[in-house]
Amino acid sequence: QVQLVESGGGVVQPGGSLRLSCAASGFTFSNFAMHWVRQAPGKGLEWVALIWYDGSTEFYADSVKGRFFISRDNSKNTLHLQMNSLTAEDTAVYYCARDPSSKATAGRFDYWGQGNLVTVSS
Amino acid sequence: EIVLTQSPGTLSLSPGERATLSCRASQSVSRSYLAWYQQKPGQAPRLLIYGASTRVTGIPDRFSGSGSGTDFTLTISRLEPEDFAVYYCQQYGSSPVYPFGQGTKLEIK
Numbered sequence: 703q704v705q706l707v708e709s710g711g712g713v714v715q716p717g718g719s720l721r722l723s724c725a726a727s728g729f730t731f732s733n734f735a736m737h738w739v740r741q742a743p744g745k746g747l748e749w750v751a752l753i754w755y756d757g758s759t760e761f762y763a764d765s766v767k768g769r770f771f772i773s774r775d776n777s778k779n780t781l782h783l784q785m786n787s788l789t790a791e792d793t794a795v796y797y798c799a800r801d802p803s804s805k806a807t808a809g810r811f812d813y814w815g816q817g818n819l820v821t822v823s824s
Numbered sequence: 825e826i827v828l829t830q831s832p833g834t835l836s837l838s839p840g841e842r843a844t845l846s847c848r849a850s851q852s853v854s855r856s857y858l859a860w861y862q863q864k865p866g867q868a869p870r871l872l873i874y875g876a877s878t879r880v881t882g883i884p885d886r887f888s889g890s891g892s893g894t895d896f897t898l899t900i901s902r903l904e905p906e907d908f909a910v911y912y913c914q915q916y917g918s919s920p921v922y923p924f925g926q927g928t929k930l931e932i933k
Contacts, residue, residue, distance in 0.1 A: 737922075747861075747869065747912055749922035761920050797868055809857040809916025812880070814868035 704728040706815035713821045724781040724798030732776040735801035740794035755804035788822045830925035836933040843900040845928045847913035857916035860898045864909045
């Protein structure tokens with residue numbers, strides 16, 4: 703079955719950096735676009751970034767553009783999110799999620815990881 | 825920028841009752857790109873409905889979606905205890921953007 707397992711979260715100081723990873727299994731990872739979606743404590747869902755199946759194209763939400771970078775290693779079935787210049791507003795549970803299409807044309811997220819908490823605090 | 829507004833914010837019902845959740849878009853959206861998710865406390869969201877009305881495999885048929893243009897509805901015909909959760913609608917735009925509604929909390933009355 704499809705499994706997405708995030709890692710790398712934790713507490714970081716404002717202005718710091720953190721790298722999240724998402725290990726995928728149970729499907730052909732290299733065939734699917736992947737996303738990061740976050741949820742601030744007690745709040746709703748916010749899409750963060752997406753990457754095409756082959757890693758050739760990335761898109762970002764305006765709130766993270768220029769600070770966050772999504773990447774993937776298809777040889778290791780792993781998705782990453784490099785987060786720089788973090789602020790308190792980036793505090794959230796970060797989910798990796800699969801897109802059912804290769805170039806994110808499906809417009810939805812069909813499988814989600816369990817989430818990983820990132821806390822930005824001094 | 826398309827904004828999705830869900831109503832009500834909280835819906836209090838009893839098991840066996842019918843639930844009707846609304847999602848209104850600030851401008852007309854393609855029904856092909858309207859999805860609904862269920863999220864229980866401490867869990868990741870789960871995709872229920874996509875294309876406004878297509879149920880994901882394995883989702884009980886008491887869940888149904890409808891609507892077009894700016895108004896979409898998720899209906900749960902007869903509430904089961906496991907249905908009490910927060911529900912989000914989500915749309916896809918061509919930038920790309922993936923706005924979510926703010927959620928409707930379905931609680932036991």
